[in-house]
Amino acid sequence: MLGPAQIEQLKRTNISVDGPKTQERVEALWKAASAEKKQAILDLAGVIAATVYRAYRTGSISIKLAISIAQTLNINPSYLTGEVDGPGEFSDGLLRELLLKHKYNRIVAEAGLKRSYKRHETAEEPADAPTETEVAEPEAKEASQPAPQAPVSAELTIEEIYVLLQRVMIKSKAGIPTAKDQLEQVKLILLS
Numbered sequence: 114m115l116g117p118a119q120i121e122q123l124k125r126t127n128i129s130v131d132g133p134k135t136q137e138r139v140e141a142l143w144k145a146a147s148a149e150k151k152q153a154i155l156d157l158a159g160v161i162a163a164t165v166y167r168a169y170r171t172g173s174i175s176i177k178l179a180i181s182i183a184q185t186l187n188i189n190p191s192y193l194t195g196e197v198d199g200p201g202e203f204s205d206g207l208l209r210e211l212l213l214k215h216k217y218n219r220i221v222a223e224a225g226l227k228r229s230y231k232r233h234e235t236a237e238e239p240a241d242a243p244t245e246t247e248v249a250e251p252e253a254k255e256a257s258q259p260a261p262q263a264p265v266s267a268e269l270t271i272e273e274i275y276v277l278l279q280r281v282m283i284k285s286k287a288g289i290p291t292a293k294d295q296l297e298q299v300k301l302i303l304l305s
Contacts, residue, residue: 114184114205119220121159123177128215131195132172138193140169142186150185157181176215180208 129135143151143165155162158181165182168174174193183190189201190211201207209226212218269277281299284292 115180115208115220115224117157117159119224120157120177120180122220123175123180123217124215125175125177127173128176128179129172129174129194134172134195135174135193136169136172138195139165139174139182142182142188142193143169146186154178154181154185157185176211176217180211183208 146154151162151165154165158164158178160178160181164178168178179190179193182188182193183203187203189197189199189203189207191197191207192200205226209221212221212226278299281292281296285296
């Protein structure tokens, strides 16, 4: 979440993707909000009520107002700009995405907004799944083929590189042959 000092640094230019959606959503949310919530939005954004009325008359909304409304009413800020259809819930991950999209990297760093991570759920095996003996042959074929290479992104942060390195180390300790080779290659690169 951002405080008033950080929100004050945001521009007042229009970020709406779909004006008509912004109009109807801001109007509906504003009219449904309690007087305390309305005042909290105005105080956080550092604006007057006319700014909100202008947003739902014109369909233009600033990042400053979008974040203030989203934080206070606990909704996805992209819902206000017309980018998503469901109001969802406000989160630091969504806030981070919006700020980075509009080039507010410094504010993301100041606020310490981290990328949100989701756990991958493992699918349960269906009842008619093949037995181990039936699966053994395809696995042998897969083991002889090289593993697919993921595209290398120049935009990895130090934290992301560290997480990737930890994954390779854990796989190597678990005895996965390809991971052992990968870890040796990484060591050679780092020590050369």
